[in-house]
Amino acid sequence: MDQSKEQRILNSVSYNAVKGDPESVINCIDKYCSQYEWAMNVGDEKGTILDKVVEEADPSVALELGTYCGYSAIRIARLLKPNTRLLTIEFNPEFASIAKEIIEIAGLSEKVTILEGHSEDIIPQLKKKYEVETLDFVFLDHWKERYAPDTILLEECGLLRKGSILLADNIIYPGAPEFIKYIRSNKRFECTSYPSHLEYMKVEDAMEKAVKDPGAAAMLF
Numbered sequence: 001m002d003q004s005k006e007q008r009i010l011n012s013v014s015y016n017a018v019k020g021d022p023e024s025v026i027n028c029i030d031k032y033c034s035q036y037e038w039a040m041n042v043g044d045e046k047g048t049i050l051d052k053v054v055e056e057a058d059p060s061v062a063l064e065l066g067t068y069c070g071y072s073a074i075r076i077a078r079l080l081k082p083n084t085r086l087l088t089i090e091f092n093p094e095f096a097s098i099a100k101e102i103i104e105i106a107g108l109s110e111k112v113t114i115l116e117g118h119s120e121d122i123i124p125q126l127k128k129k130y131e132v133e134t135l136d137f138v139f140l141d142h143w144k145e146r147y148a149p150d151t152i153l154l155e156e157c158g159l160l161r162k163g164s165i166l167l168a169d170n171i172i173y174p175g176a177p178e179f180i181k182y183i184r185s186n187k188r189f190e191c192t193s194y195p196s197h198l199e200y201m202k203v204e205d206a207m208e209k210a211v212k213d214p215g216a217a218a219m220l221f
Ligand SMILES: CCNc1ncnc2c1ncn2[C@@H]1O[C@H](/C=C/CNC(=O)c2cc(-c3ccc(F)cc3)cc(O)c2O)[C@@H](O)[C@H]1O
Pocket: 040, 041, 042, 065, 066, 067, 068, 069, 089, 090, 091, 092, 095, 117, 118, 119, 120, 141, 142, 143, 144, 146, 169, 170, 173, 174, 198, 199
C-alpha cells in the first residue's frame, strides 16, 4: 500500500532535518509542503503570528486542538520555558503517531504530550487526569465547526482564567464563522484579528486572538 502524504512528510523530516533542532524541522516541513505537497500546517507566515502570541502568553501550560503532523506543536514548544508544557489533542491515530516521531526528531518530546482522542472527550479530563489547573494559552486548529463548542467546553470545565489567551487559525479560509460570531459577541473576551495568508498559498486567511477578561488581569498588576 503506498504511503500517505503525512508519512512522506515524516520521511522528508527524518532524512533532511537536523536531529534536536526544531528550526530545521520547521524549515524542512515548510520546504516540502511548498515545493512538493501542500499540507494543512499553519505554515511560516501565520507561524510567525503564532510565535508572537505564544511569546506574549509565555505559558506554563498550553493546549493545542488538532496536532496533525506536529508542525505547530513544535513551533509552540520550541518557545516554552523550562518546566512548562504543551498538551496537544489529536484523534487520528496515524497523524498522532507521525506527529510523535516528528516532535521526537525536533528534540521536544519532553515538553509535548500528545493526547490521542476526541477534544470533547479529553478536555473534561484535563483537570483530573492531566493535572491541569488552568490553561494559559490555547491554539485552535482542528475541525473549524468545533472551535466554538470546544471553547464553551473549556469554559464549562473551568480551564480558562483571567488573561487566558486563545488563538484560532483559519478564520477566513476555510473559515470559522460560528466561532467568530460567538467569541466577538462574548463580553468576556477581547478579540484581535491578524490578517495573513493561507499556508503556502496567496489566498487570504487570518488568525483571531481572544483574551479572557483582559482588564481584570491587567488590574491585578
Ligand atoms: C471533531 C473535533 N475534535 C477533534 N479532536 C481531536 N482531533 C481533531 C478533532 N477534529 C479534528 N482533529 C484533527 O485535527 C486536524 C484537523 C484539522 C482541520 N484543519 C483544516 O481543515 C484546515 C484546512 C485548511 C484548508 C485550506 C484550504 C483548502 F483548500 C483546504 C484545506 C487549512 C488549514 O490550516 C486547516 O487547519 C487533523 O489532524 C484531525 O485529525
